[in-house]
Amino acid sequence: MRLPLHLNNKLLEIEKLSVQFKTDSGAIEALRPISFTVLEGEILGVVGESGSGKSVTNLALMGLLPANAQITAQKVVFNKNPLNLNSQKDLRAIRGSQIAMIFQDPMTALNPSLTVGYQMIETLRCHFDISKKVAEHRSLALLKRVGISNPEARLKSYPFELSGGMSQRVMIAMAISCHPKLLIADEPTTALDVTIQKQILDLLLDLQKENKMSMIFVSHDLALIKKYAHRVQVMYAGEIVEGGNTEEVIKTPRHPYTFGLLKARPSAHEGKMKEPLYAIPGVVPSLRERPSGCQFHPRCFRATELCKKQAPLLTTAARNFACHHPLEIL
Amino acid sequence: MKDFFSELLKDIKKNKGAFAGLLLILIFILLAIFAPLLSVYAPDQVIEGALRLPPNSHFQNYYFIFGTDDIGRDLFTRLLYGSRISLLVGLSVVVLAASLGTSLGLISGYFGGWTDRIISRAMDFIMALPSVLFAIVIVAVLGPGLMNAIVAVSIVALPNFVRLIRAQVLAEKNKQYVQAAQLYGASHLRILFKEILPNCMAPLIVQGSLGFSDGILNCAALGFLGLGAQAPTPEWGTMLSDARSFLESSPWMVNLPGLCILTVVLSFNLLGDGLRDALDPRLKNRS
Amino acid sequence: MSLLKVKNLKKSYVTKNLFFGAKKEEPVLKGISFELEENQILGVVGESGCGKSTLAKVLTRLEEASGGEIIFNGKDLRSFSSKEFPHQIQMVFQDPFQSLNPRKKAWEIIADPILVTENISTSEAKQRALAMMQKVGLLTETSERYPHQFSGGQRQRLGIARALMLRPKLLILDEPVSALDVSIQAQVLNLLLDLQKEFHLSMIFISHDLSVVKHISDKTLVLYFGEIVEMGPSTQIFSEPQHQYTQKLLESAP
Numbered sequence: 001m002r003l004p005l006h007l008n009n010k011l012l013e014i015e016k017l018s019v020q021f022k023t024d025s026g027a028i029e030a031l032r033p034i035s036f037t038v039l040e041g042e043i044l045g046v047v048g049e050s051g052s053g054k055s056v057t058n059l060a061l062m063g064l065l066p067a068n069a070q071i072t073a074q075k076v077v078f079n080k081n082p083l084n085l086n087s088q089k090d091l092r093a094i095r096g097s098q099i100a101m102i103f104q105d106p107m108t109a110l111n112p113s114l115t116v117g118y119q120m121i122e123t124l125r126c127h128f129d130i131s132k133k134v135a136e137h138r139s140l141a142l143l144k145r146v147g148i149s150n151p152e153a154r155l156k157s158y159p160f161e162l163s164g165g166m167s168q169r170v171m172i173a174m175a176i177s178c179h180p181k182l183l184i185a186d187e188p189t190t191a192l193d194v195t196i197q198k199q200i201l202d203l204l205l206d207l208q209k210e211n212k213m214s215m216i217f218v219s220h221d222l223a224l225i226k227k228y229a230h231r232v233q234v235m236y237a238g239e240i241v242e243g244g245n246t247e248e249v250i251k252t253p254r255h256p257y258t259f260g261l262l263k264a265r266p267s268a269h270e271g272k273m274k275e276p277l278y279a280i281p282g283v284v285p286s287l288r289e290r291p292s293g294c295q296f297h298p299r300c301f302r303a304t305e306l307c308k309k310q311a312p313l314l315t316t317a318a319r320n321f322a323c324h325h326p327l328e329i330l
Numbered sequence: 331m332k333d334f335f336s337e338l339l340k341d342i343k344k345n346k347g348a349f350a351g352l353l354l355i356l357i358f359i360l361l362a363i364f365a366p367l368l369s370v371y372a373p374d375q376v377i378e379g380a381l382r383l384p385p386n387s388h389f390q391n392y393y394f395i396f397g398t399d400d401i402g403r404d405l406f407t408r409l410l411y412g413s414r415i416s417l418l419v420g421l422s423v424v425v426l427a428a429s430l431g432t433s434l435g436l437i438s439g440y441f442g443g444w445t446d447r448i449i450s451r452a453m454d455f456i457m458a459l460p461s462v463l464f465a466i467v468i469v470a471v472l473g474p475g476l477m478n479a480i481v482a483v484s485i486v487a488l489p490n491f492v493r494l495i496r497a498q499v500l501a502e503k504n505k506q507y508v509q510a511a512q513l514y515g516a517s518h519l520r521i522l523f524k525e526i527l528p529n530c531m532a533p534l535i536v537q538g539s540l541g542f543s544d545g546i547l548n549c550a551a552l553g554f555l556g557l558g559a560q561a562p563t564p565e566w567g568t569m570l571s572d573a574r575s576f577l578e579s580s581p582w583m584v585n586l587p588g589l590c591i592l593t594v595v596l597s598f599n600l601l602g603d604g605l606r607d608a609l610d611p612r613l614k615n616r617s
Numbered sequence: 618m619s620l621l622k623v624k625n626l627k628k629s630y631v632t633k634n635l636f637f638g639a640k641k642e643e644p645v646l647k648g649i650s651f652e653l654e655e656n657q658i659l660g661v662v663g664e665s666g667c668g669k670s671t672l673a674k675v676l677t678r679l680e681e682a683s684g685g686e687i688i689f690n691g692k693d694l695r696s697f698s699s700k701e702f703p704h705q706i707q708m709v710f711q712d713p714f715q716s717l718n719p720r721k722k723a724w725e726i727i728a729d730p731i732l733v734t735e736n737i738s739t740s741e742a743k744q745r746a747l748a749m750m751q752k753v754g755l756l757t758e759t760s761e762r763y764p765h766q767f768s769g770g771q772r773q774r775l776g777i778a779r780a781l782m783l784r785p786k787l788l789i790l791d792e793p794v795s796a797l798d799v800s801i802q803a804q805v806l807n808l809l810l811d812l813q814k815e816f817h818l819s820m821i822f823i824s825h826d827l828s829v830v831k832h833i834s835d836k837t838l839v840l841y842f843g844e845i846v847e848m849g850p851s852t853q854i855f856s857e858p859q860h861q862y863t864q865k866l867l868e869s870a871p
Contacts, residue, residue: 049798193664193825198869220799223871264803266832268870279803283768506716513677514730514783515703528720
């Protein structure tokens with residue numbers, strides 16, 4: 001997807017954000033200093049496998065990391081105001097109202113012993129000074145907007161009476177209820193079936209355009225990112241290894257890891273059958289035993305001595321990558 | 331398994347209460363083993379004329395650090411030998427109740443259906459009666475004595491083990507590794523003891539430690555009621571009961587056995603709680 | 618002759634109302650029929666609740682069918698003795714965490730099937746387990762490790778090794794790669810294709826992921842609420858889907 005050209009105001013600007021977890025057996029570097037921006041009205045796709053730091057980044061923004069996490073950042077600016085990620089007071093002021101989040105597993109994100117209506121109305125009344133009646137009206141409108149049929153009955157339902165797709169719709173309705181400027185969707189459809197997945201993502205895309213929200217869309221599936229994100233950022237072992245406009249990154253990946261991710265995934269629409277897939281050898285490194293130099297070098301087919309010794313820096317252009325031996329543009 | 335125990339010890343060392351409990355238990359075990367070396371008297375040796383002497387008293391050329399009882403036996407010696415009995419009682423109760431309870435729990439959880447219903451209802455029956463009362467009934471049928479008391483207390487302790495293991499089995503048996511074992515033709519016995527049981531060890535160890543203290547306490551209670559160990563066995567509960575008529579005139583005769591019971595039971599409870607914290611993954615990952 | 622012939626297979630679960638004891642029958646498989654040739658990979662596609670996992674359970678005899686016939690290798694599936702059956706059909710499970718006993722070492726997990734079925738010494742079983750570890754691409758040095766010390770992909774390799782120890786004719790894989798990272802998925806899929814050739818395996822590959830099924834299977838079967846809505850060679854199904862539901866599935870796939 002191409003980003004509308006008139007949009008270039010920065011909504012979120014992060015410089016050198018890093019997260020460490022203190023554990024009994026030493027500190028774990030979950031996020032190495034990363035910098036990125038989210039523009040107003042854009043969808044930023046974040047791709048990465050387990051341990052890549054994509055969820056940690058989002059949880060840090062929401063102030064939802066466990067107590068043993070140490071967050072350091074040189075500069076965080078949200079909506080032109082500086083934001084201290086270590087201050088729960090700062091974060092509480094924007095959480096829900098300005099930055100909202102939807103999670104991977106909608107079934108566990110709702111309280112199982114309260115009705116959907118109660119949870120929605122309470123959320124609304126938490127942020128707005130409105131009566132119960134008004135809140136109920138708004139909830140109904142929201143449920144209708146996210147495509148839930150018979151919303152009156154659904155308000156009285158308990159979460160277990162909803163299917164996975166419906167729960168995720170409810171979560172989306174709650175997330176957009178305060179008109180947030182930024183919506184973080186962390187693998188919002190991984191737990192859902194393909195047909196539901198498409199419906200949910202199309203809905204998110206509509207809402208994003210309608211409300212002129214920015215969105216951070218996290219997924220492990222580049223095929224989804226390709227369809228739904230303006231820009232993409234590839235993460236590996238707590239670092240950003242490549243970024244740029246989605247089309248460019250997918251057409252001409254420069255980092256061997258991005259290349260591998262694209263090649264490793266078979267497609268339902270094209271490609272030959274039964275031929276060996278290109279597989280990235282080895283496994284994602286443990287954050288406790290990080291390799292030296294470039295984090296990807298033990299699995300990389302282009303690695304040299306230089307990669308073992310020295311970590312490559314992320315280039316500074318808008319189309320950036322961190323590799324000593326980037327793939328050529330064909 | 332080796333890693334398992336060294337890891338466990340590390341966790342317990344971090345928990346002060348549990349570590350203190352473990353140390354006290356070790357001290358009691360050493361006292362029990364070396365009882366004959368630590369005392370010059372025999373537990374049933376009567377010293378003529380040395381009746382109800384208070385702690386730290388001299389009588390002729392004898393010395394009694396904890397005093398004597400109403401017929402002139404050294405209290406320290408009797409308490410020492412009493413720790414042997416109490417620890418053995420605790421151990422027998424745990425071994426009896428845990429082995430029988432684990433087997434019943436495994437069968438009940440794994441096979442379900444009628445076997446499960448019968449076993450579960452029997453356990454409900456035992457739990458519906460006050461435990462000491464039920465133990466008294468059993469001893470009344472079997473006849474008083476230390477052995478019968480142990481049997482009675484084990485039966486009372488049974489439901490704890492059965493219910494614990496049953497719940498664990500219900501959770502484990504639906505996991506796919508059990509299905510895989512069924513698929514390659516492993517027998518029920520093999521699945522129960524080689525696949526499922528090793529995964530029940532953590533809660534079993536915790537319950538074992540707590541069961542130790544329950545067993546000691548209940549046996550002491552039976553002894554106090556005259557249904558457990560019979561005189562002149564130096565059992566703490568029995569000693570307490572024999573001394574109760576002298577509570578006002580010679581309080582040490584009551585206080586010291588009582589204190590021993592308290593310390594041992596408390597130690598095992600502390601250790602059990604510590605083990606639970608160390609072994610329960612839900613509690614372990616809190617930060 | 619086909620290896621597996623399923624005719625009008627039905628399975629329903631009976632649920633009992635907690636208070637009134639009223640029984641309710643819920644059909645999960647509503648009479649499905651298909652055939653599988655030797656050395657063939659059959660992909661089973663469908664969304665949650667379509668009955669694909671139930672199909673796996675019935676075919677592995679973990680659950681009994683409520684109706685219909687399953688002919689395996691010319692014989693009724695139920696007629697295999699409990700000694701013979703493990704050598705016919707084995708299964709690889711979805712969850713690489715739950716499908717391995719956390720208290721057993723890697724080699725013990727792999728060796729257990731032959732220790733159970735054959736009268737051999739532990740050391741011999743271990744030797745054969747180590748050989749199998751190599752075949753599925755695991756280092757034999759890791760044989761003394763416990764499952765939690767392996768990564769997701771390696772654990773799935775352990776599960777595959779265990780399933781192959783008894784040299785089954787048919788391997789059923791229930792969502793074997795859906796819990797794995799993308800870069801690891803490809804490794805496991807390649808391994809499965811290699812092993813299929815080496816062991817002359819037939820496979821039933823169950824997945825909700827169309828792209829994976831398309832890549833690996835010769836023949837594909839689309840399940841929708843317990844019924845087969847479309848079946849045929851994978852090339853055909855994925856290029857010219859006939860049924861509306863299949864078309865919708867393909868459209869939704871990214």
